[in-house]
Amino acid sequence: MGTEAVTAVRRAPRPRADALRNRERIVAAAREMFVEFGPDVPLDEIARRAGVGNATLYRNFPERAALVHEVVLSVMRRTTERAEQATAEEADTFAALSRFTHEAADERIGALCPMLSGTFDHDHPDLLAERDRLEEAVRGLIDRAQAAGRVRADVAVGDLMVALSQLTRPLPGTGCLDFDRFIHRHLQLLLDGLEAPARSGLPGTAVTLEDLRREP
CATH class of the missing domain: 1.10.357.10 (Tetracycline Repressor, domain 2)
Structure with missing residues (x-):
């Protein structure tokens, strides 16, 4: 691996703690709502229960x-x-x-x-x-x-x-x-x-x- 590639790997940002927490909240909310309402529950409703914006949900999970x-x-x-x-x-x-x-x-x-x-x-x-x-x-x-x-x-x-x-x-x-x-x-x-x-x-x-x- 060349020097530039090593440098790129070292600079690859880790997910921020708040980003990880948001992802965990989305998954937890989705699990609850899938159980309550089935797998076709609107994703916007999942975002609302998770306490995040729609953009945050779609950034983590662009597809259902x-x-x-x-x-x-x-x-x-x-x-x-x-x-x-x-x-x-x-x-x-x-x-x-x-x-x-x-x-x-x-x-x-x-x-x-x-x-x-x-x-x-x-x-x-x-x-x-x-x-x-x-x-x-x-x-x-x-x-x-x-x-x-x-x-x-x-x-x-x-x-x-x-x-x-x-x-x-x-x-x-x-x-x-x-x-x-x-x-x-x-x-x-x-x-x-x-x-x-x-x-x-x-x-x-x-x-x-x-x-x-x-x-x-």
Whole structure:
């Protein structure tokens, strides 16, 4: 690399702290509004909730797809961190799984599913890397709990991910704020069903992550 190129690299400005904060506020506001109103919520409304001008939003995310991508990536990253923290901080393997399940529900994974349809790039390298990290963390929670005899043997990580997705998706005609009253109650019913010893046999076979990716 020549001297001029090195100098150019050294002079490349880092994003200012206030610019980073604005970007984080936009992503947080977009996540909230996508959950509440769906992926087609006006971007101007997102800017208003984030407390930034329209120009700031479009400077960071010139297209809706770029903002959707960042929101999905952020949710996946936050969910992974919750799994890793539960693993590190809970000595009881089933307590770790329960903590993660309830905390992951607060990310509203299911409510974000509509954003993953259409022209969304599911195979973007950033998303694939974060998906792998998330799946590894959740699989670790399940595997450890099963090895300790705390989770029934006839389930797999896909079963948990399907249930989380379904239970965190608002019912038609209901608002997310009303739905919040019920989600953790029903998640606890799910967790009671996962705990060993099993009280009944399950139809079919355990759902793997590969099953979830397989085309119908």
